[in-house]
Every structure is written in C-alpha cells, then in structure tokens.
Amino acid sequence: MNRKPDMIWVLVFLFGLGVVTTGYAESLWERKLDTNYEVSVIPQQR
Numbered sequence: 001m002n003r004k005p006d007m008i009w010v011l012v013f014l015f016g017l018g019v020v021t022t023g024y025a026e027s028l029w030e031r032k033l034d035t036n037y038e039v040s041v042i043p044q045q046r
Helices: 003-045
Strands: none
C-alpha cells in the first residue's frame, strides 16, 4: 500500500513539471518566432 501513493505523487510531479516546461517552451518559441519574423520581414521589404 505504501508504493501506490508514492507512484501517484511521482506522476503528479511529472505532470506538473511537464506543464511548466511546456508553458516555458511555448513562451520561448513565441519570442523566437516574433523576433525571427520581424528580422526576416525587414530585408524582404527592401
């Protein structure tokens, strides 16, 4: 009986870590896409 709650807490921790990591990665991707879009659009307009 002691291992089932431990496994549940491990899964909860991994799920929370995945959510935080995904949110952080999405914010980084949005920043990179915004900067790359701005940089790539300026030479095309010239």
